[in-house]
Structure formats: structure tokens, C-alpha cells
Amino acid sequence: MTAMQQQYEASAGVLDGYNFAFLDEQTKRMIRRAILKAVAIPGYQVPFGSREMPLPYGWGTGGMQVTAAVIGRADTLKVIDQGADDTTNAVSIRRFFVRMTGVATTEKTREATLIQTRHRVPETPLQEDQILVYQVPIPEPLRWLEPRETETRKMHGLSEYGVMHVKLYEDISRHGHISTAYDYPVMVNGRYLMRCSPIPKFDTPKLHMNAALQLFGAGREKRIYAVPPYTEVKPLDFDDHPFEIERWSEACALCAAENSFLDEVILDDRGGRMFVCSDTDYCGERQAAGHRGPMAAPYKDREAAE
């Protein structure tokens, strides 16, 4: 954490007049019951009495309610958006919890007990004592194929997932391969079709047999679901068209990582660009360990200048 950021978050202070973690205890209990049910039925979307949060719907209200329901004073919280700790919405949500709980925060994946994320799964493998909370905009994997909730609930009840296979097949017949780049549909524990929130396909395999508890909160749509530790999570595919993840011909320009998700950064208006790790903590850790990409130096200079 940079000095400026530490100063900013310390200035927040814990806000008086609100219950620990904003929600009242009855509401937290209601959310915890929904979480327990979600853990008991992996991949099943549990309807819950989602509350109005002081942040807008679509900006992480579901994830925030899940985090508020499970966070304790001893927790260390990490919040990321697009893999980075310092994107504006991650900063805003982290600051909200600092003001509402006073818990310790970190940017280090290894140090966090609770990680709230939007659109990414950290590159550093998670441990058994960690919880990963996903912010989910649309929880229903069948929504683009069937807009009606009454219908999709029936389809889940009957494990009627043929339409999704047909959709993937149509992709292949039209484009030669499955054209779903993010939010890739998965089967959880061999029973429920699940949407892993819009994470890139690259992150989908990380859900499988993960040691951490993975919780998914959709505030506006009022659903919670979960993948308990060491649960089978299988992307839908075909024998002759197996699931594949994105690959880059470049390595990270800062830490030279060849196996992390890379963001493309436009450098000028002449087509110049660089590729860097989207997971800022992972990238920083590798640089600290001495890994250097071709453009690492100016970045380090800038850090030193701060």
C-alpha cells in the first residue's frame, strides 16, 4: 500500500452511529442463513432479502452484503476490481468497510482472510482459511437464453441445460469454436449450471477444487450462491472441442510473467501498447522477487518518486 493510500484510509476513521459492518444483526443473520444454504447446495441460487446499500446497484452491493455478513473484527480485508487494489471502485468499497468496521486491510493476497472481487480471481492460489467474495451482476447462467425467471428456475429444477449446450454448439458451427470469452458457464458438483460472475475464461479453472470458500452475491437480483472448498467446477465443453483459456504471445512488461492474465495498455496514438498483469499484487510480488520485464524500470522509478 502506498503512503498516500494509507493516509487516505486512515483519515476515514470508523463511523459512529452505524452497526458493525453497516447491516443490522438480524439482516446479517438472514444473509448468513442464505449463505449456509448456498454452501449446502453448491451452485444453487438462494433468493435472499437483499437490502438497499449506500452504494449503487451494479457496483457490488451483493458482494458487499455477503462481506458484511461474514466479516469479523479479526479479519484482514482485500478488495480488488479488475484484479487491481487501486481501481476507483475497489478503493471506494475498501474505504466503506474501513469506515464501517475498522478492520485491517491489505493488498497482499496471502495476508487477506477475506477478499472481495469484481471480474477476477487472484493469480496467487488461495488457502483453506480464506474466503473469496464475488460481486455478481446477473447470477442466472441461462438468462440470455431465457429471460423469464419462472422458466429458468424450472430448468434448474429439472437440470434442463440442453439450451446451453445448443448455444455452445451453435458457436462452434458458426465460428469454429466457442465464442464465450468471459462469464463462461460451469457445472458445479455435477448438478447446477452456474455463472462465475463475469471473470475471464482464463480464471474459470481456478474455481475447480479451490481450497478457499467462494461466495457469490448478487444484490440487485437478490441471489446468493456458493462453491464450497474442494468442489468440482467443470466448464461446459465437448469432447472434440475442449475448454480452452486465453493465451498471450507476450509476457508481462513489468514482471515478465508468462502465465498471468494480461491487461493491454495503450501507450500512444500510433498503436503502441504494452501488456501488464491485471493482478497488481501478483505483479508487484514478482517484481520484488527480482523478476523484470522490458518496461519495469520506469514503473519502479515512479513508485520511488511517490
Added chain:
Amino acid sequence: MYVAVKGGETAIGNAHALLAEDRRGDTALPELSVAQIREQLSGAVDRVMTEGSVYDPELAALALKQARGDQVEAIFLLRAYRTTLPRLAVSRPIDTAKMRISRRISSCFKDMPGGQLLGPTFDYTHRLLDFALLAGGDPAAAPEGGRLADAMPQVVDLLNAEGLIEREEPDAEDAPVGDLTREPLMFPAGRDVRLQNLARADEGWLLAMGYSTQRGYAKSHPFVGEIRSGEVSVEIDIPELGFAVDIGDITVTECQMVNQFRGSKSEPPKFTRGYGLAFGYAERKAMAMSLVDRALRAEELGEDVTAPAQDQEFVLYHADNVEASGFVQHLKLPHHVDFQSELTLVRLMRAEIAAGETAVTAQQDETLEEAAQ
């Protein structure tokens, strides 16, 4: 160099400061007080209370001030405050038949017991900008006795001796009433939940949905049975006392819309009803709500569900402007990870197509060569 996502904290702090400055406007001019907003912008206050689901003109005016007049933002502020409030009691149903009337009209009957009472309405004003207001000054006093007439019976009930209009029977006293703010919306939704959803719904959405039923998307043949505005008492039961206690008055607008119904196998032809209720003087909202309520009763009345306004999931899921505004505007948040995935995919697909074309051209060249030989 790589600066795209750095500096988020400072940027947020600066944005808040700029916003506060813009809200205040020119400091050479006196600051607007919350009391002024409450008294002089009551139409805005009423809408914020209705869609914010809190009857508190003071807080609604504060929300409007803080949101610099942006209604949906003010509604959001009030909702986010409401969610933190403890639930002390559930009131008894308000009795609008006992309303102290300030406005009451019916379009079904030329006259009725108690008469038509226009009250404070825009209806017959000519919408000409009143330049006198630029200069300010107080209006001439309204004539005595124009406000808060005594309770009057409800028109629809009064003229329903023949039973041509469906009767609305109250549910049992102990029947549970749904609450969307505690339980998620599930389908099919009962009328209690639907009405709660519509009462909190965005006025523009209801207006458009109601309007669509007048233009042939679900024919409803509506007539205004009665619109009434005025004050009603709110009572709560105190178990220790064994009777209800009046805790205060609220101003509401109620609309009873009467609609033609051709009858079905089990029901003879009759008039059916749609219902609308809003805090304050919110007639447009109450009327639109009653049209949509009636349209959503299609299934219950055995009508075909063919139009958007009759479709429960479509109407109810998209009616809340706090939800809609948040989700539409979340597109402003960074999505560069997903976009990167799509970029990678599109590049791959284009490369494949290009490779395919090259292969085809090569093959054609070969064929031509063979033909030439």
C-alpha cells in the same frame, strides 16, 4: 508510463470536493434551505417520498438538496437511509374513505354526492410561463374553505348498488402482507407485492407502461372512477393498550380506475378496477399506477397476456429506478478485463478467417494453374 489505474484515492477525494462546490453553486447567492425546498418544491418532495418509500418531507427535501435536485439520486439517498431504520410497528391499513379531502374528482359521473372538488390542480392552468414569478412575491390569498373538506364516501362504492363494478373485499386481518424490502420478489407475485412494487416504481416507467395500455398494448378501456387527495390518519395497534393509536397524518393521492371487462366463462360482464396510491399530490403517478395494476391482473381475470404491461416479470423487475439507475450506470466502472478477453477472442477469430481466405486463394491459384496446364 503505466499510470492508468493509479491515483484512484486522490481522484475520488477531488471528485467529491468538486461535486460539493457545484451543488452549492454561486456563493454570492443565498444558500437554499431545506425548509424552502420542502415548502416550495413540494412536487419534487412528494415524488422522492413516494419512490423513496419514506413519508418524511424534511428528509426528502434534504435528499433533494444533497442531490442538487436530481430526483432519482435523491430517491436513492432516502432509500439507503430507510434501509438502516428499525421497524417499530406495522400500521393498520389507512382508511381513505375517511380522508379529509382537498381534491376529489370522478370522470364517470357528472355529479355525485359531495360534488366534484378540484382543489390545487394544474389541470386547467394554461401552461404559459408566468414571468411575474421572476420578480417573486406572494400570490393572492385563495378563497376560504377551498381546502380539507370533511370525509366523503368513495364514489365507486357509492354508485355500485347494482354490483356492476367488482367489489374489493379486504383480506383477513391476520393475513400476511408481503414486503419487498425484506423478501425478494418471487413469481407469480401476489397483488399486495405488485402494488408495493408499483408504489415504489419509477414514475416515468409507470407512465409509459400505463400509456401503452391506452394505445392498444393490452386494452383496458379505463375510466377514472375517482381520484382523491387529502390527509389520512395513520394508526398503530399497541398490544399493551388493546386499541389503535393515531400517530399522525399523511397526505396521499388515491386513484380508482374503472375498466371494462367483457366477462369470462365464470364471470358475467362487469367493470373491474385498478388501484393507485402515492404519497403527497402525485396524481400522474397514482393514475399510471392504477392502469398498470389493472393490466397486471390479466391472468387473474382470465385475459390473454400479450402486452408488456401485462407481463409481471417485465413490469415488476424493471420498475425500480434505484436498481435500474445503478445497473445502467455501472457500465461506467472499469470492464477492461472482460474487454481484454473479448479483444483476444475477436483477434483470434479474425486471424482464423484471414488464414482461411489465404488457404482458399492458394487453392484457387492451384486450380487455375492446373487448368492452364
